[in-house]
Amino acid sequence: MAERLLNVRNLDVVLGREPGATTLVRDLSFSLDAGELLCIVGESGCGKTITARSVIGLNRTDPRFRLTGAIDFDGRNLLDLDERAMRQIRGARIAMIFQDPMSSLNPLHRISAQIDEALAIHTDLGKAARRARVLELLAAVGIPKPETRIDAYPHQFSGGMRQRAMIALALAGDPDLLIADEPTTALDVTTQKQILLLLARLRAETGMAVIFITHDLGVVAEIADRVLVMYAGQCVESGPVADVFRNPQHPYTAGLLASIPAANRGKVRRLASIKGAPPVLSEGRPVGCAFRPRCDYAFDRCADEPQLTATGSPDHPARCWLSGAARHSLAGQGAPA
Amino acid sequence: MSAPLVTVKNLKKTFPVRESVFRRATRELRAVDDVSFAVSRGETLGLVGESGCGKSTLARCVARLTEPSDGSILFDGQEIARLSTRELRPMRRNIQLVFQDPMSSLNPRKRVGTILREALSIQGLVSGRARQDARIAELLEQVGLSPTFAGRLPRELSGGQRQRIGIARALALEPRLIVADEPVSALDVSVQAQILNLLKDLQEQLGLTMLFISHDLGVVRHVSDRVGVMYLGKLVELAPADAFYEAPLHPYSRALLASVPLPDPAARGRAVRPIEGDMPSPIYPPAGCRFHTRCPIAQEICSRTEPPLTDHGNGRLAACHFASPFASARETERAAPQPSQAKMGD
Structure with a gap:
C-alpha cells in the first residue's frame, strides 16, 4: 500500500471580506498517495486552479484570501507553517507548472541560469555539478542536443520546448508532488501528446505524485489514476478514472461526458448539452445544490445542499441526492426513483 | 448536381518578411500555398490543422477580409479574389464571419440591440425602426435568447450568450456562407455543445453553407460533411x-x-x-x-x-x-x- 502524501481536509478559500466575500472553494477534501496522478477537472471558475495554488501556498500571503481547513503534506499542516518554512517546501518538495511557460521562465535570463538558480537554492551541489545536472534535466525532458541549447533564452524556444524547459525547472528540486495547471491547454494536439508522454515517463522514473488540472476529459482519460470533478468550488464527484467514466454518479459529470464531441464517436444528430452556464460565484451561489438550476433531474429535495456521500462503488463518493447512499436516505420521502 | 457555392483554385497568400528592420522584405511567408477546394451548397467543410498551418488565413481570404496574393475564389460563379473594397461591398452580406472570441468582436460599449441594428442598417436590408426591432427580436429568438437581451451590454453576458450574439449578427444579413473561425474554442465544454447544436439547427433551417475552422478534431467530426487537413500552408488531405x-x-x-x-x-x-x-x-x-x-x-x-x-x-x-x-x-x-x-x- 502506497503511503499517503497529501491530505486536504475541509478546505475553504474565501476571497474578500464580509460583506461581499466569495467562497471560491468550499469544504473540499481529497487525498493523494505517493506516486499517484490525480486529475482535477471542471469548467472555468470552478475553483480548480485556486485549489492548486492553495496547496502550494501561492495565495497564502495574499491578504484578500482566507484559507481554512487543513492541507496535510507529509505529516505537517501546510496552512500552519510560516512563509519561511513553506519556502523550504515550495520548489523542493512541491513544484508547479503552468499553462503559460512564460509565467515561470524569466525572459531576460538564460535557461541554464534559471535552472541553476533553483539547484543552488534547493541542493548543495557545486557550480560544475549544477551545470552537469542542468544538462541532465534538459535531456530528461527531451530537449534535443541540450549542450547546444542550455544557454539559450526562452524566446529562442518553441512553445513545446518552453513547456519542457519549465518542467525541467520544476524537477530541479526533485519534488515529491508536481502540480500541473493546464500545462497542455495552449499546445497543439501533437505537442500535447509529446508532453503527456513526457510527464508519464518522468512520473515512472521519479515516482513523484502529480495533481493535474485540466478541463479536457480526454486528457483525464489518458493520464489519470483518479479524478476529482469540481463544480462551483466543490467536489461533486471523485473516484478511480475508469469507474467515474464508466459509471458517473453526478448528473454534472454525466452531462460533461455526454457533451464531448469526441473524435472517436460517430456523428450524432444532436450533442447532449447541459442547459445554462456555470454560476458566477461572486454573484452568489445557488441555494441548495449548486448544480440545481442546470440539472435535468432536480427535485424538491435539491433545495437542501447534498453532502459528498459514498455511492455503490468503493472510493467513489458523489454530491447528489440521487446517487448511492444519499438516495437510500431519501427512501420513503417521495423522491423520484 | 448544382455548381458549388464556393470554388477556390490555386489560392496563395504570402506575407513579406523582413530579416531586419533596416532591410527590405527579402523573404516571404507562404501562409496559404496553392490550395484548391470547393464547397457545395448546404455543405459544411471543416478545416483542421495546428497553429500556423494557414487555416485562419485561408478563411480570411475566402471571406475577403484580406486579399489573396494569387489564385481564384469563385462565389456563386462570381470571381471575388480581385475585387476592390468598394466592389466587395454589395456582396459582403452573402459571406459572414463568426469569430473565436465574441468579447473582442463585439463593441463593449454598445448594447446588443444596437450591434444588431448596425448590421441591418449598413446593408440597408431592413429599414424603419419598428421593422428593425421586430427583426432583432426574431434574430435573438433564432439563437435561443429572449428579445430582452437587446438591452444588454456584452459584458453582462456569459461566454456562450456572447457567442450567440456573434452568430445572430452574422445571421442578420441572411448570408449564404458562414465562415466560422474556431467559434467554440473559447467555450466550456457544456456550453460548447449548446453552440454546436445551435449552428447545426440554423444550418438546417436556413440552408446555410459553412466553412468551419477548428483545431479540435472532435468538434470538426461532429459538424462537418467533409474535412480538409492543412499543414504548413498546404491542403494535405x-x-x-x-x-x-x-x-x-x-x-x-x-x-x-x-x-x-x-x-x-x-x-x-x-x-x-x-x-x-x-x-x-x-x-x-x-x-x-x-x-x-x-x-x-x-x-x-x-x-x-x-x-x-x-x-x-x-x-x-x-x-x-x-x-x-x-x-x-x-x-x-x-x-x-x-x-x-x-x-x-x-
Whole structure:
C-alpha cells in the first residue's frame, strides 16, 4: 500500500471580506498517495486552479484570501507553517507548472541560469555539478542536443520546448508532488501528446505524485489514476478514472461526458448539452445544490445542499441526492426513483 | 448536381518578411500555398490543422477580409479574389464571419440591440425602426435568447450568450456562407455543445453553407460533411468526414488523429507513436513534401518531389506519395521503452 502524501481536509478559500466575500472553494477534501496522478477537472471558475495554488501556498500571503481547513503534506499542516518554512517546501518538495511557460521562465535570463538558480537554492551541489545536472534535466525532458541549447533564452524556444524547459525547472528540486495547471491547454494536439508522454515517463522514473488540472476529459482519460470533478468550488464527484467514466454518479459529470464531441464517436444528430452556464460565484451561489438550476433531474429535495456521500462503488463518493447512499436516505420521502 | 457555392483554385497568400528592420522584405511567408477546394451548397467543410498551418488565413481570404496574393475564389460563379473594397461591398452580406472570441468582436460599449441594428442598417436590408426591432427580436429568438437581451451590454453576458450574439449578427444579413473561425474554442465544454447544436439547427433551417475552422478534431467530426487537413500552408488531405475519421490516407492526418486524447480510459495506450519535433518555420518550409521532416514513412523521393493532391476515389484526396488507408508498421510501433522504465517493471 502506497503511503499517503497529501491530505486536504475541509478546505475553504474565501476571497474578500464580509460583506461581499466569495467562497471560491468550499469544504473540499481529497487525498493523494505517493506516486499517484490525480486529475482535477471542471469548467472555468470552478475553483480548480485556486485549489492548486492553495496547496502550494501561492495565495497564502495574499491578504484578500482566507484559507481554512487543513492541507496535510507529509505529516505537517501546510496552512500552519510560516512563509519561511513553506519556502523550504515550495520548489523542493512541491513544484508547479503552468499553462503559460512564460509565467515561470524569466525572459531576460538564460535557461541554464534559471535552472541553476533553483539547484543552488534547493541542493548543495557545486557550480560544475549544477551545470552537469542542468544538462541532465534538459535531456530528461527531451530537449534535443541540450549542450547546444542550455544557454539559450526562452524566446529562442518553441512553445513545446518552453513547456519542457519549465518542467525541467520544476524537477530541479526533485519534488515529491508536481502540480500541473493546464500545462497542455495552449499546445497543439501533437505537442500535447509529446508532453503527456513526457510527464508519464518522468512520473515512472521519479515516482513523484502529480495533481493535474485540466478541463479536457480526454486528457483525464489518458493520464489519470483518479479524478476529482469540481463544480462551483466543490467536489461533486471523485473516484478511480475508469469507474467515474464508466459509471458517473453526478448528473454534472454525466452531462460533461455526454457533451464531448469526441473524435472517436460517430456523428450524432444532436450533442447532449447541459442547459445554462456555470454560476458566477461572486454573484452568489445557488441555494441548495449548486448544480440545481442546470440539472435535468432536480427535485424538491435539491433545495437542501447534498453532502459528498459514498455511492455503490468503493472510493467513489458523489454530491447528489440521487446517487448511492444519499438516495437510500431519501427512501420513503417521495423522491423520484 | 448544382455548381458549388464556393470554388477556390490555386489560392496563395504570402506575407513579406523582413530579416531586419533596416532591410527590405527579402523573404516571404507562404501562409496559404496553392490550395484548391470547393464547397457545395448546404455543405459544411471543416478545416483542421495546428497553429500556423494557414487555416485562419485561408478563411480570411475566402471571406475577403484580406486579399489573396494569387489564385481564384469563385462565389456563386462570381470571381471575388480581385475585387476592390468598394466592389466587395454589395456582396459582403452573402459571406459572414463568426469569430473565436465574441468579447473582442463585439463593441463593449454598445448594447446588443444596437450591434444588431448596425448590421441591418449598413446593408440597408431592413429599414424603419419598428421593422428593425421586430427583426432583432426574431434574430435573438433564432439563437435561443429572449428579445430582452437587446438591452444588454456584452459584458453582462456569459461566454456562450456572447457567442450567440456573434452568430445572430452574422445571421442578420441572411448570408449564404458562414465562415466560422474556431467559434467554440473559447467555450466550456457544456456550453460548447449548446453552440454546436445551435449552428447545426440554423444550418438546417436556413440552408446555410459553412466553412468551419477548428483545431479540435472532435468538434470538426461532429459538424462537418467533409474535412480538409492543412499543414504548413498546404491542403494535405480532403475527404468525406466519416471516411476520414475511419481511415485517413495521409500519415499526418493519422498522427493528428492519434494524438487526440479520447474521453475513454479503455482507449489508453493505443499503439501510436507520437509525431516528433516541432512544425518547421513557414518562412523556410522543407523542400519536397513539407511533412517529410517529421513523417514516419518518408522515403527519399519525399525530400525531393512535392506530392500533388491526388484523387484516391470516393471523393478522397491526399497529397502523399504513399497515401494509404492503413497505417504502416513504422507508424504504429511504440517508441523504444526508456531504460529506466524497464527497470521499474522488474
